[in-house]
Amino acid sequence: MPNVINGVHGEGEGAHGAEHEHELDEVNGGDGEGRVCFDSLLAPLDEVNGFCRSPGELKKVLTALREYCAQKEETCRLLRRQHTEDREVIDRQQRDLDGLPEECEGLRSDNYRLQRHLLDLLGRKP
Numbered sequence: 211m212p213n214v215i216n217g218v219h220g221e222g223e224g225a226h227g228a229e230h231e232h233e234l235d236e237v238n239g240g241d242g243e244g245r246v247c248f249d250s251l252l253a254p255l256d257e258v259n260g261f262c263r264s265p266g267e268l269k270k271v272l273t274a275l276r277e278y279c280a281q282k283e284e285t286c287r288l289l290r291r292q293h294t295e296d297r298e299v300i301d302r303q304q305r306d307l308d309g310l311p312e313e314c315e316g317l318r319s320d321n322y323r324l325q326r327h328l329l330d331l332l333g334r335k336p
Contacts, residue, residue, distance in 0.1 A: 307318075
């Protein structure tokens with residue numbers, strides 16, 4: 211069995227004929243001469259994702275992705291905090307309503323009926 215692994219040209223004990231190794235070498239990203247061709251490994255990603263193949267450009271892409279993820283995490287953190295604050299306001303308002311005397315309950319019902327009547331007059335559905 212040839213010792214050609216992931217694009218590295220096999221030599222030494224167990225290596226088979228150069229022709230066989232050459233085929234495996236190219237399939238696994240090698241150049242058939244024992245060197246890994248990063249261009250051939252990255253080319254499919256380039257075509258799908260539109261990335262440039264140079265290591266410097268890939269590093270820029272990774273840096274940009276990290277920054278983007280950090281921004282999204284910050285946005286999520288802010289939204290969670292806002293949701294918590296909103297929930298606290300709603301809970302406080304509900305407690306305030308629950309604490310009103312019973313005679314206010316009638317006023318709330320009257321207010322609701324008046325709102326429905328006004329909407330009916332305006333031809334809108336509640």
